[in-house]
Amino acid sequence: MKKIEAIIRPEKLEPVRTALAEIGVFGMTVSEVSGRGRQMGVALQWRVGEYRVEFLPKVKIEAVVLDEDVGKTLNIIVRKARTGDRGDGKIFVLPVDNAIRIRTGDEGESAI
Amino acid sequence: MKKIEAIIRPEKLEPVRTALAEIGVFGMTVSEVSGRGRQMGVALQWRVGEYRVEFLPKVKIEAVVLDEDVGKTLNIIVRKARTGDRGDGKIFVLPVDNAIRIRTGDEGESAI
Amino acid sequence: MKKIEAIIRPEKLEPVRTALAEIGVFGMTVSEVSGRGRQMGVALQWRVGEYRVEFLPKVKIEAVVLDEDVGKTLNIIVRKARTGDRGDGKIFVLPVDNAIRIRTGDEGESAI
Amino acid sequence: MVNNGDTAWLLVSAALVMLMTPGLALFYGGMVRRKNVLSTIMMSFVLLGLIGLLWLLYGYSLGFGPNLGGIIGNLDFVGLRNVGQSPSAVYATTVPQLAYMIFQAMFAVITVALWTGGVVERTKFSAFLILAVLWFTVVYCPVAHWVWGHGGWLAKLGVLDFAGGIVVHISAGMSALALALLLRPRKGFKEKEPMEPHNIPMVIMGTGLLWFGWFGFNAGSALTSGGLASSAFVATNASAAAAALTWMVLGWIHRRPSVLGVATGAVAGLAAVTPAAGFIPPLAGVPIGIVAAVICYYCMVLRAKGGIDESLDVWAVHGMGGIWGTLAVGIFASVAVNSAGANGLIHGSGIQLAKQLAGVASVATFAFVATWVLGKIVDRIIGLRVKEDEEVVGLDISQHGERAYGGISP
Amino acid sequence: MVNNGDTAWLLVSAALVMLMTPGLALFYGGMVRRKNVLSTIMMSFVLLGLIGLLWLLYGYSLGFGPNLGGIIGNLDFVGLRNVGQSPSAVYATTVPQLAYMIFQAMFAVITVALWTGGVVERTKFSAFLILAVLWFTVVYCPVAHWVWGHGGWLAKLGVLDFAGGIVVHISAGMSALALALLLRPRKGFKEKEPMEPHNIPMVIMGTGLLWFGWFGFNAGSALTSGGLASSAFVATNASAAAAALTWMVLGWIHRRPSVLGVATGAVAGLAAVTPAAGFIPPLAGVPIGIVAAVICYYCMVLRAKGGIDESLDVWAVHGMGGIWGTLAVGIFASVAVNSAGANGLIHGSGIQLAKQLAGVASVATFAFVATWVLGKIVDRIIGLRVKEDEEVVGLDISQHGERAYGGISP
Amino acid sequence: MVNNGDTAWLLVSAALVMLMTPGLALFYGGMVRRKNVLSTIMMSFVLLGLIGLLWLLYGYSLGFGPNLGGIIGNLDFVGLRNVGQSPSAVYATTVPQLAYMIFQAMFAVITVALWTGGVVERTKFSAFLILAVLWFTVVYCPVAHWVWGHGGWLAKLGVLDFAGGIVVHISAGMSALALALLLRPRKGFKEKEPMEPHNIPMVIMGTGLLWFGWFGFNAGSALTSGGLASSAFVATNASAAAAALTWMVLGWIHRRPSVLGVATGAVAGLAAVTPAAGFIPPLAGVPIGIVAAVICYYCMVLRAKGGIDESLDVWAVHGMGGIWGTLAVGIFASVAVNSAGANGLIHGSGIQLAKQLAGVASVATFAFVATWVLGKIVDRIIGLRVKEDEEVVGLDISQHGERAYGGISP
Ligand SMILES: Nc1ncnc2c1ncn2[C@@H]1O[C@H](COP(=O)(O)OP(=O)(O)O)[C@@H](O)[C@H]1O
Ligand SMILES: Nc1ncnc2c1ncn2[C@@H]1O[C@H](COP(=O)(O)OP(=O)(O)O)[C@@H](O)[C@H]1O
Ligand SMILES: Nc1ncnc2c1ncn2[C@@H]1O[C@H](COP(=O)(O)OP(=O)(O)O)[C@@H](O)[C@H]1O
Secondary structure (H helix, E strand, O other), X not given: OEEEEEEEOHHHHHHHHHHHHHOOOOOEEEEEEEEEOOOOOEEEEOOOOEEXXXXXXXXXXXXXXXXXXXHHHHXXXXXXXXXXXXXXXXXXXXXXXXXXXXXXXXXXXXHO | OEEEEEEEOHHHHHHHXXXXXXXXXXXXXXEEEEEEXXXXXXXXXXXXXXEEEOOXXXXXXXXXXXXXXHHHHHHHHHHHHOOOOOOOOEEEEEEOOEEEEOOOOOEHHHHO | OEEEEEEEOHHHHHHHHHHXXXXXXXXXXXXXXXXXXXXXXXXXXXXXXXXXXOOEEEEEEEEEEOHHHHXXXXXXXXXXXXXXXXXXXXXXXXXXXXXXXXXOXXXXXXXX | OOOHHHHHHHHHHHHXXXXXXXXXXXXXXXXXXXXXXXHHHHHHHHHHHHHHHHHXXXXXXXXXXXXXXXXXXXXXXXXXXXXXOOOOOOOOOOOOHHHHHHHHHHHHHHHHHHHHHHOOOOEOHHHHHHHHHHHHHHHHHHHHHHHHOOOOHHHHHOOOOOOOHHHHHHHHHHHHHHHHHHHOOOOOOOOOOOOOOOOHHHHHHHHHHHHHHHHHHHOHHHOOOOHHHHHHHHHHHHHHHHHHHHHHHHHHHHOOOOHHHHHHXXXXXXXXXXXOOOOOOHHHHHHHHHHHHHHHHHHHHHHHHOOOOOOOOHHHHHHHHHHHHHHHHHHHOOOOOOOOOOOOHHHOOOHHHHHHHHHHHHHHXXXXXXXXXXXXXXXXXXXXXXXXXXXXXXXXXXXXXXXXXXXXXX | OOOHHHHHHHHHHHHHHHHHHHHXXXXXXXXXXXXXXXXXXXXXXXHHHHHHHHHHHHHHHHHHOOEEOOOEEOHHHHHHOOOOOOOOOOOOOOOOHHHHHHHHHHHHHHHHHHHHHHOOOOEOHHHHXXXXXXXXXXXXXXXXXXXXXXXXXXXXXXXXXOXXXXXXXXXXXXXXXXXXXXXXXXXXXXXXXXXXXXXXXXXXXXXXXXXXXXXXXXXXXXXXXXXXXXXHHHHHHHHHHHHHHHHHHHHHHHOOOOHHHHHHHHHXXXXXXXXXXXXXXXXXXXXHHHHHHHHHHHXXXXXXHOOOOOOOOHHHHHHHHHHXXXXXXXXXXXXXXXXXXXXXXXXXXXXXHHHHHHHHHHXXXXXXXXXXXXXXXXXXXXXXXXXXXXXXXXXXXXXXXXXXXXXXXX | OOOHHHHHHHHHHHHXXXXXXXXXXXXXXXXXXXXXXXXXXXXXXXXXXXXXXXXXXXXXXXXXXXXXXXXEEOHHHHXXXXXXXXXXXXXXXXXXXXXXXXXXXXXXXXXXXXXXXXXXXXXXXXXXXXXXXHHHHHHHHHHHHHHHOOOOHHHHHOOOOOOOHHHHHHHHHHHHXXXXXXXXXXXXXXXXXXXXXXXXHHHHHHHHHHHHHHHHHHHHHHOOOOHHHHHHHHHHHHHHHHHHHHHHHHHHHHOOOOHHHHHHHHHHHHHHHOOOOXXXXXXXXXXXXXXXXXXHHHHXXXXXXXXXXXXXXXXXXXXXXXXXXXXXXXXXXXXXXXXXXXXXXXXXXXXXXXXXXXXXXXXXXXXXXXXXXXXXXXXXXXXXXXXXXXXXXXXXXXXHOOOOOOOOOO
């Protein structure tokens, strides 16, 4: 099992979600985050001046998937979340020791 | 040390928190997230129609605990967060390399 | 590659961000979280009484960095986020298996 | 004869009182948890439709139609029959009766809305609607007739209620208490789970609109534009100001000066001065407001200690504030201010205080008992309370299929 | 002769109608996605400046200046020339002409604001401003003159429009439809992406202010304080109440009683009663409101089924509501209520209904066609729509360089 | 003799001005950071209590009591002694003196509230309350007397201030500057940390209420209902509209058309036209608004460049807007509009401009100096500023023990 953490543009959540559902990856947890990287921040206006906002809104998808699904999951996310401009985001893959489904108490691979 | 990430129903936060405190697990970080899984989304109303919301509100608890505490922590969470209906959530256990307490600079097990 | 998760006081985000930028750590993802630990919660007022809020606002910084940058990153965060009072927060270091830049598809160290 | 200055003032006042219901929706809506804000707002807002309609159909007739035995109006005014552009012979004789009727409509709407503060976050919406209709018919219309109707028995007794201390605040406050007892506490209340107000700026916005609208409520109740309206206006503001400050000080003594406290104090002061506004010298608003804040504050403490989940304290603020204000008429009233009024204790007579006491006691008892009975009936038939899991998920989703603030959206 | 009761009422009414534009900004702003809320609010709010100014400069003259061939006013009143503290000879003859002029200004502002509901979340701000100026000049001012101007051809025909069913609601509703067709749907609309309203309490707040302000709109249109204003006031509230409840019931039949639905119903009822308020017996507001809710509800269903992204349903609510209400004048009107009015079907004459139909047909057609042409022209010259990535990022940032709710901040 | 049309108008106006204080609370509250929104709102809202009370107790007497040497009113009106339902002999002679008194009360409240915009996000609440009482007593009441009091020295000099350009805006603006200098910048200001407004829709909501209420402020200051009120109403709207648009254009030239900019411009236009509204031909509101936007815009740029953290720019908008508007009386005024006024430059006389200059200079200086001294005293005794960690945590929690928006809740 691996945990996939993808930081993507908010407007790409819908396409990514739909495409993942098509390959059977349903379970995921999503949150609104603020990101910073090569994409510069944005200048916003105040009444007469402007100020820089360093962090831009991003969406973080967290999905724990079976080892054999990691490849295709990454693939789909990269394909669906890309625009080619700076700020498309990153995907990180982290090891997971165990998973439990609270409803049933199932552990391990059958839990996800 | 392990990092425990539990995605639970928002209304279960209070019972889980209290029960964990009883076994000495105090430190934790909590955030509001949106989840998707076997539990279907929910249909909400618009002025005359409806639309589906795919993601439901969940709460994510993150707690780094000593290896020996992992078992009982999982146990408590499963017991306190369960309703038996779809959507109860998941717990993931992730390895942690190191921990530091910012206030003191302590590293490792003594930091948590 | 390691993932550094730092839970800090909200007002320390700016100094930490600036100091990290100076040593070349630009990429990061930030979110608003609620934390609990040795720092007690806070008592807030209701119309005539008060109630305890167990969770206090914190900011979580997530940054994936190269192995060789872990030390100095931790160092900076500890230095810049410390006040010496309870509630300064924690830093956790987690292993990362892989990283991908969505824009280019680059994998591994070159992705971050 | 219609006077167009008076009519302008009464129409404006009707509009101001109308605005109080959305104001109350925000005041209450900001104090509940995020998952119940729409439900809370809806329980006020929908009454602009429901009670607004029933008032035209039969409410005005029951309340202000020609008197039947001091108890209720007859059906002469049903469906606005005989209610037209010329003035009534007995009410507000310088403005079109339609204007007086619609001014009164707004009072009926907000009175029902007021007691919803006692039952938020757990009441089934369908049951609420039925209860609202029953309560309006069985409690509000009769009480309005007793106190304000031409020939109403409390009116004949000489009970004075300028703008609704009895009719509005006591009846709503006692009813909220009865219903809260019937419904029992929200899940988590006994366990002292924090029920943090989800949006205090929304509460303040609501308070601002309430205060603003209250000028129509109280000064509009002069039913003419001129000296009396001005006097009532000043008394209203004086009491609100004094009570807001007093509440702040009380909160400060125990903890810190709270924003929610200032808002609550202002509402307590406004409620308390309502029955008195047009009978008292305007400066008497100050002691009325100060005492109102003290009484309401400690009643709230008491209610909380008693473990009663009368959730937004309608009893403590409106019920007890209204009782104090109604009695205060018997203390501060002066015929020099309003010749249609009376002299209170300070101006030499204790009789009025006794009358006021009679009015308070009878309506407080009636409202509490009648509401309890109505609530029991509705509870038996369809159940007053949502199911536990509906309460847990929140009433916005379970009752209305909506959520207040959109989630993650592209 | 200036009457100061009437003037007080008209000035208050002007202020109330002014408040409707911020109210509408919130009503619309709460229904869009978070990334477009400022843009949506701005498209209403900026008109207080833009149209507010143009009305003084030439709008009032085109609308209400001495008549040129029944089509338009001349330039006698440009820059408020000849518009002073004494009453006009032909409009509102008991109040200063300045008061009448500014009351009318507020109508012009909100009419333009109304149709922005059809084009939110995708319109380029610069193009919008140009379109607003053109529309105001080419559509609003002439139509106002036809219907309300002394000598306007529809007025001469005997078409009745008490407070703007034709001038305001039909013209805005048909124009919103034309522009929505021109602009095509928002990105994601065809794919049925959820476009969740980001803040429903904001919508309710807006509805409360609209309802409140509508008393100035409709009862203020009596232009005097007294019986007629009172009657229009009551009819307005009756229709709003009936429509709000009806919409709730319709929603409940299909799903659950929706808070957004009650708000929408109230607005539909208010829009529908607008042309009728001062011509009908007040209780006729009830059937007008009920039918309005049914018509608007199913028109909204239809619009959605048709795949047309007239985003906030200005056509269904204001256009169709306004058409129904204008025809309803021909059904319910009675000279017993307003001697300057007429008798409708129920009171014995079908002629008025025919006249109303003529008014509806001509203005609906004109507004749709003229707006389409204006939209096409602006689109050709500078493009009506933002670029795709600007739409994706949201108009708040792309058009205004601002975001509504601050991010993480120390 | 009390005229009930005039009284209706003045009471409505008083209510409208009252609503401006909650409006201002939202206007300011939306512009600060999330952690300080309640504190910011409170600094306005609590004044409805504090100043509302003090005005009755002694403020009205100091401001409008029988004159002592041109400087201050005597104590004849303390505690509303001699202030009753009949008109004053010298002020607003057609309305009850109580109505005039309470109308003036609302001005006092909002004037104090205005300068809080300069000191938000760092002022200790207890110190603020003390300062507010002192400022009200030592600055507001005397200045009101000088300009508006019967026998006040500036009034006798012939300085004209229709609705408070000097008394309200200049005094608040200069005082905000003095206090901001005393308090020094917020932590993070020098480091250019972003201080993003946390809720711009809240700012717009506040602006809408301010604009609405300002009709009471300016047109109400005619103190009668009729031609003059209508004229002032139109001038007010003209200036607001022109200034809102102008600010938008200025912002567009440098960057993009900002929503916050339109709101700010509107307020600048409203502030600037305040002293002039009832003395000028209504169309003169247009140039007054345009120039106001330009002046205030660049003063704001200047202030920011100067590194002065006068946080919400009360000086730039109200101070400088008020100065410009007061001088504009000397340019545009015409006795044809108001026979109690004067002719300005355009209508043939330069004298009035000189008088206006005298009024501006004396009050601007006095307000700045007196406020500085009062601020210094309070700072010495209990400290004006919160401790650093209190500022960092936010004033909502540190001063009031509350937070605006609930956290994670079940
Ligand atoms: N090292 C990192 N650790 C964690 N998150 C990162 C890191 N680098 C980038 N991110 C996240 O990815 C987002 C996009 O990164 P950015 O460098 O701007 O664009 P790109 O990946 O297209 O070059 C950032 O806004 C941030 O949320
Ligand atoms: N594979 C997964 N990765 C990450 N989060 C998941 C995953 N599966 C489920 N979740 C989270 O757990 C929540 C509950 O899961 P769900 O499948 O709906 O219920 P249950 O676990 O009771 O079958 C989801 O809403 C989501 O937040
Ligand atoms: N074991 C833990 N797991 C996850 N987060 C923790 C843990 N312990 C503390 N935290 C986070 O760190 C924050 C600060 O911890 P706290 O114990 O209050 O202060 P300190 O680290 O200074 O002793 C908490 O609010 C919480 O967000």
